[in-house]
Amino acid sequence: MNNTIKVAIVDDHKILTEGLKGLVDDSELATVVGVAHTAADCRHSIGFWKPDVLLLDVGLPDMSGIDLCKELTTRFPLTKVLALTTHNEYTVVRKMLDNGASGYLVKNAMAEEVLAGIEAVAAGKTFLCHEIDVLMKKPSSKNIWLSQRERELLKLICEGLTNAEIAAQIFLSPETIKSYRKNLLLKLGAKNTAVLVKMAIEQKLI
Amino acid sequence: MNNTIKVAIVDDHKILTEGLKGLVDDSELATVVGVAHTAADCRHSIGFWKPDVLLLDVGLPDMSGIDLCKELTTRFPLTKVLALTTHNEYTVVRKMLDNGASGYLVKNAMAEEVLAGIEAVAAGKTFLCHEIDVLMKKPSSKNIWLSQRERELLKLICEGLTNAEIAAQIFLSPETIKSYRKNLLLKLGAKNTAVLVKMAIEQKLI
DNA sequence: TTGGTATCCCCCCTTTAGGGGGTATTGCGC
DNA sequence: GCGCAATACCCCCTAAAGGGGGGATACCAA
Structure with missing residues (x-):
């Protein structure tokens, strides 16, 4: 058949x-x-x-x-x-x-x-x-949608790089990294880096 | 049978x-x-x-x-x-x-x-x-064994609490929390809080 | 054309974390 | 008794993060 x-x-x-x-x-x-x-x-x-x-x-x-x-x-x-x-x-x-x-x-x-x-x-x-x-x-879960760049930064943040280190690695100004970081905290509603990393891993955003 | x-x-x-x-x-x-x-x-x-x-x-x-x-x-x-x-x-x-x-x-x-x-x-x-x-x-994995208190603090750190907040919550001096935090970074070989949180979650230490 | 989003950059300032030391008590095992 | 780990606490100083503004470009879609 x-x-x-x-x-x-x-x-x-x-x-x-x-x-x-x-x-x-x-x-x-x-x-x-x-x-x-x-x-x-x-x-x-x-x-x-x-x-x-x-x-x-x-x-x-x-x-x-x-x-x-x-x-x-x-x-x-x-x-x-x-x-x-x-x-x-x-x-x-x-x-x-x-x-x-x-x-x-x-x-x-x-x-x-x-x-x-x-x-x-x-x-x-x-x-x-x-x-x-x-x-x-x-x-609630729908709104969490990050851009390419944001995901990239989030990954580096999770690896423990500082703003200066990230800036050096992807050839951007440290001030730019700061802005992205602030934006990520805002977007995900995270209080600080610890929560940010936790959310990134648990929700598999990276 | x-x-x-x-x-x-x-x-x-x-x-x-x-x-x-x-x-x-x-x-x-x-x-x-x-x-x-x-x-x-x-x-x-x-x-x-x-x-x-x-x-x-x-x-x-x-x-x-x-x-x-x-x-x-x-x-x-x-x-x-x-x-x-x-x-x-x-x-x-x-x-x-x-x-x-x-x-x-x-x-x-x-x-x-x-x-x-x-x-x-x-x-x-x-x-x-x-x-x-x-x-x-x-x-390599064997050495990571945290005490009760350390696990407790690690959990609170992962939740994004600051040293002062943790101190208030478990009735200890903020300086004590600082010490524990430094020790956790040392024990786990983490560079900073981001890595600490990542390790805690990935290795299910909490 | 106007609004939105992604990208990138800069200033101010305060709070928090991190790195380096140190002390003291308790309780357990050898 | 001694060492050792866990617990709890303190000071100094610097580095990094966080909170608040601001701005610029470009591109795409309504």
Whole structure:
């Protein structure tokens, strides 16, 4: 039957891929045509698998799932990517969708949601599991969207560089760095650098 | 047969529990007598399950797996806890073992390691999967061990409180807070507060 | 054209943090 | 008894961050 959806799974959590594989194969809906535990494995094999749907973990060991997603959806536009993740950070979801993912599941989603997601993205729709859907509609998290430069500075601040050091590194005036820093505190509503770093890491803004 | 080991699983990742359950049940070694997705569920049911081995996720939604581990190993000393986690942070492993866990697995462990772990802890041994074993033997991470007070201060620093504010809150002299802060920077080898906060979060020192 | 946003730069000033010293008590283990 | 770690406290000084202003360019969209 050509009727079943071909699914490939990319996730470094081997137990989870076992579970997923069983879940998918036991359904009437789809069959698993391949499993990879690293981005490199996925790159090598996806051409042979030619899956309709790729279940892709965001937190791969060898490269960012976000970047891999972009690459794969460009190279294989017929394959729909359904992203999988443990955490539910607004910016991560946003980036995955911007990079061509068709859907998003958190790993503690129910089995039915996984199958529903596979079916939906295979049909060309976008699919967000309930938890992510709620997250994306929450206005509070939406406003945190930093420009390229701001993210760059935030990263350097998190690494503990002082204004002078940052200025030297990216060839800008220390006064400019000060301005950016003040702006970041304002934008994120952070009281000081400590909170700024905390927010940057916890909300994965860098 | 009384020969098979009774296993219970506590993890909020439903797909993973499915995978684990399949894995365990398919083996000759053990059978799954119960699955819970929250600490509350586990508390209610574990008395009925009476498992020999409890596969316990550290990152539960409703309470810390670390605290739950302590509680369960006290209440049910015959049940051996085999901890499961996504990340491999030295301090988390340390705390789990201190709180009575008999073994520790990372979630991307291979299936064989899971079964080996179950068998080992059921036999009263301690078991660390390869990755964790390596981690615990690495001398670099060992030295980071903070006192109660230091952790308390670190937490407040991460929340963005100034020395004066911290002093007011825990009724100490601002000068004392300064000393502790300097000491934390020294101990963790952090250049400034930004790095301190980053390390505290990434290494789950708080 | 006007408004918005991203980029970059400068002044003032105060508060906080960081680097360097130091002291003292308590309680634990050897 | 001695060493040692944890706790709590103090002074001096400099470096860095934070709070308040201000301004400039450029580009894009309404």
